[in-house]
Amino acid sequence: MRNQLKILIILYLCLPLSALTAEKNDHAKYVQHVEQGFVFLFQGNNKGAIDAFESALAVESKHYEILHYLGVAYTQEKFWNKAVEVYQRSLELKPDNIEALHSLSLVYFKLNQWADAVEPLRKVIMLSPQHARGHELLGKVYLKQRQFSDAVDVLTQAIELKPNAAGSYNDVGTAYLNLKDYPQAIENFTKAIKFGPPRYAEPHYGLGTAYLRMGEREKSKREMQIYQQLQKEYAEYERFTRLTRTEPNNLQAWRGLANVLMQQKRYNDVVPVFQNCIEIATKNKMSSDVIASFYHGLSQAFINLNYPKHAQESVRKAIQLAPNIAVLYNTLGSTYAMLGDVRNAIPAFRKAIELDGEQPHYHLNLSKLYQSVGNHKLAKEHYQAYEHFLSKQKKK
Amino acid sequence: MNISCQNRRKNNRIKLKAGTDTLDIRLFSTTLLTLLLSIAFTIAVSAEKKENPLILIPGGTFTMGNEKRAPDERPTHKVYLDAYYISKYEVTNAEYYEFWHSLQANNPQKTLESTQHTPENFTHLPHIGDWPERATKFPNHPVVGVSWYDAKAYAEWKGMRLPTEAEWEKAARGYSDRTWPWGNAIKPYANTSDKNDGYENRIAPVGSFPKGKSYFGVMDMAGNVWEWTADWYSDVYYFHSPKKNPTGPTVGSWRVIRGGSWIDTLPRCSTTFRYYFYPTLKTSSVGFRVAKTAEKPQK
Numbered sequence: 001m002r003n004q005l006k007i008l009i010i011l012y013l014c015l016p017l018s019a020l021t022a023e024k025n026d027h028a029k030y031v032q033h034v035e036q037g038f039v040f041l042f043q044g045n046n047k048g049a050i051d052a053f054e055s056a057l058a059v060e061s062k063h064y065e066i067l068h069y070l071g072v073a074y075t076q077e078k079f080w081n082k083a084v085e086v087y088q089r090s091l092e093l094k095p096d097n098i099e100a101l102h103s104l105s106l107v108y109f110k111l112n113q114w115a116d117a118v119e120p121l122r123k124v125i126m127l128s129p130q131h132a133r134g135h136e137l138l139g140k141v142y143l144k145q146r147q148f149s150d151a152v153d154v155l156t157q158a159i160e161l162k163p164n165a166a167g168s169y170n171d172v173g174t175a176y177l178n179l180k181d182y183p184q185a186i187e188n189f190t191k192a193i194k195f196g197p198p199r200y201a202e203p204h205y206g207l208g209t210a211y212l213r214m215g216e217r218e219k220s221k222r223e224m225q226i227y228q229q230l231q232k233e234y235a236e237y238e239r240f241t242r243l244t245r246t247e248p249n250n251l252q253a254w255r256g257l258a259n260v261l262m263q264q265k266r267y268n269d270v271v272p273v274f275q276n277c278i279e280i281a282t283k284n285k286m287s288s289d290v291i292a293s294f295y296h297g298l299s300q301a302f303i304n305l306n307y308p309k310h311a312q313e314s315v316r317k318a319i320q321l322a323p324n325i326a327v328l329y330n331t332l333g334s335t336y337a338m339l340g341d342v343r344n345a346i347p348a349f350r351k352a353i354e355l356d357g358e359q360p361h362y363h364l365n366l367s368k369l370y371q372s373v374g375n376h377k378l379a380k381e382h383y384q385a386y387e388h389f390l391s392k393q394k395k396k
Numbered sequence: 397m398n399i400s401c402q403n404r405r406k407n408n409r410i411k412l413k414a415g416t417d418t419l420d421i422r423l424f425s426t427t428l429l430t431l432l433l434s435i436a437f438t439i440a441v442s443a444e445k446k447e448n449p450l451i452l453i454p455g456g457t458f459t460m461g462n463e464k465r466a467p468d469e470r471p472t473h474k475v476y477l478d479a480y481y482i483s484k485y486e487v488t489n490a491e492y493y494e495f496w497h498s499l500q501a502n503n504p505q506k507t508l509e510s511t512q513h514t515p516e517n518f519t520h521l522p523h524i525g526d527w528p529e530r531a532t533k534f535p536n537h538p539v540v541g542v543s544w545y546d547a548k549a550y551a552e553w554k555g556m557r558l559p560t561e562a563e564w565e566k567a568a569r570g571y572s573d574r575t576w577p578w579g580n581a582i583k584p585y586a587n588t589s590d591k592n593d594g595y596e597n598r599i600a601p602v603g604s605f606p607k608g609k610s611y612f613g614v615m616d617m618a619g620n621v622w623e624w625t626a627d628w629y630s631d632v633y634y635f636h637s638p639k640k641n642p643t644g645p646t647v648g649s650w651r652v653i654r655g656g657s658w659i660d661t662l663p664r665c666s667t668t669f670r671y672y673f674y675p676t677l678k679t680s681s682v683g684f685r686v687a688k689t690a691e692k693p694q695k
Contacts, residue, residue: 003593028517028519028520031516031517031518031520031521032519033521034679035520035521035680036519036681039659040683042660043657063675065674065676068674088463097649098647098648098649098651099650103676127647128647128648129644130630130632130636130645131630132631132632133631161632161635161636162632162635245657306464307582309581309582310582
């Protein structure tokens with residue numbers, strides 16, 4: 001009896017200790033999941049991040065930061081309702097969290113719940129009057145609610161906070177269009193085109209509409225044609241993007257997507273696309289010329305991103321696969337020139353001309369290089385060749 | 397029965413007295429042992445500790461931001477900063493241990509005040525491990541698992557402060573437009589997620605990449621661990637920031653972190669790349685360094 005009592009007492013004394021150890025182990029698990037979640041989030045692996053953050057919160061539920069990050073991952077995966085739920089939980093723990101309020105409003109916007117988005121956005125702006133994204137989103141919400149004067153006010157502030165924001169110019173243009181203030185609409189749509197990314201379609205539509213309502217039919221027609229062309233490109237982009245998602249090994253789809261992205265000058269986006277093309281083409285044992293063309297595309301993307309060393313590495317691989325293609329040497333020469341290595345750039349351009357002497361821009365590149373090293377005679381010769389082949393091409 | 401009871405009580409009394417003495421002796425021995433262990437621990441940490449001198453960054457104008465990269469790095473703009481000092485290395489485990497130990501020493505009851513600046517444990521990452529053991533095991537590794545508040549408290553304890561975002565960028569890029577502290581060439585001069593930098597999937601001791609030093613000689617400003625700065629984050633701050641000694645927006649949710657880390661790719665470790673974290677978070681990829689305003693020379 002006495003022994004049993006002793007055991008019971010020992011057990012009783014050990015209980016808090018074991019509880020403490022269990023708590024420590026649980027916290028270690030929480031930390032591990034959170035760490036994993038961040039790695040996934042940084043890598044753009046939202047599904048992995050969701051699993052990790054959900055697991056972390058199953059262990060310790062009251063972390064407003066992790067609830068917000070989980071919401072971000074849900075939002076990126078378009079799990080709107082789940083995102084709303086975790087953002088609300090996060091805000092219960094920290095009601096004045098500006099970024100969580102903004103994130104919640106963004107999801108309401110995506111869910112077309114305009115009225116629900118207004119209150120948190122007003123709070124964002126009240127707490128942080130310089131919050132440009134808050135102003136931008138509230139402007140969009142007002143547009144949807146057809147409160148055009150309010151939209152103009154809030155979007156004008158957004159532009160003050162973030163000058164050259166093409167999206168805000170387009171939105172304020174739309175608001176003015178609805179307020180029938182066409183000169184203001186035209187001014188803002190024009191700025192949206194000026195400051196926007198290449199091939200930004202929407203402001204052309206707005207501009208076309210504004211011109212039409214002002215009776216300027218020719219200008220309107222021109223803008224609408226541009227809009228249609230850009231929309232077509234966008235549709236192509238959407239089509240190829242969908243195809244690459246449903247058929248991840250479809251090389252034609254990846255190639256099409258790469259072409260569209262190059263046309264749109266979206267060089268950051270095209271890099272992983274070309275890398276995928278190379279991987280799939282290599283796996284499928286496609287011809288060397290095909291694989292070389294992808295390496296070449298990749299090198300051109302790197303050139304445009306101002307990464308000459310990466311570009312050179314890619315074009316060298318292309319040359320190894322297809323040593324008799326003139327354009328590859330021209331690109332190689334360009335990478336040397338970007339790195340200031342004239343000594344190696346000249347032979348690369350010469351090789352391009354040796355393989356295809358009738359391309360005017362190969363001569364122009366070489367002419368510029370000779371000019372830079374003071375060899376005016378050869379610079380002149382190649383410039384003349386450039387003009388000659390250019391006019392020949394034009395005649396064709 | 398009574399007698400026996402009295403006897404027992406008597407015995408108890410004696411035992412109790414004797415017990416108290418034993419307890420006192422035990423308590424004394426335990427305290428002494430803890431103290432000795434603590435001293436030995438502190439000596440062990442200090443013995444391996446690397447000096448972390450302050451580097452003077454002269455006053456003057458530099459170019460901040462980068463027009464060609466992420467939208468929040470725009471616009472490129474000129475900023476004037478008064479002269480300041482910045483620590484050559486990220487704050488190490490050994491350095492942070494001194495701060496943490498002083499809190500423990502001043503508060504042996506281990507109340508909230510003494511434990512709240514304890515770095516997070518990373519039991520699942522053996523190359524980092526648990527606190528305070530990692531202070532002896534990896535004294536010269538940058539301290540991680542510290543929140544922005546921990547970093548600020550440490551800096552204040554040292555009579556310093558966290559660098560502002562502008563101070564951090566100037567110390568990293570110098571006067572020219574360097575993509576990385578060492579220049580524009582892609583080189584393995586920083587501990588990133590790249591497998592060829594010699595520290596695959598782990599933190600490196602501070603100063604492991606001497607070729608990666610900045611124009612001013614500040615080390616590890618690319619990779620290894622992100623570094624807390626004093627400023628709140630705003631993606632449009634550069635459009636409106638003061639031209640002289642900017643200290644960041646007045647409100648925000650996130651604090652700016654700079655420099656990238658051992659889990660990031662080289663582009664994220666550039667001198668202009670901006671990232672942000674909740675100030676309460678304690679992760680294995682964020683540490684800090686300290687700064688101090690240089691006194692103006694007397695006329």
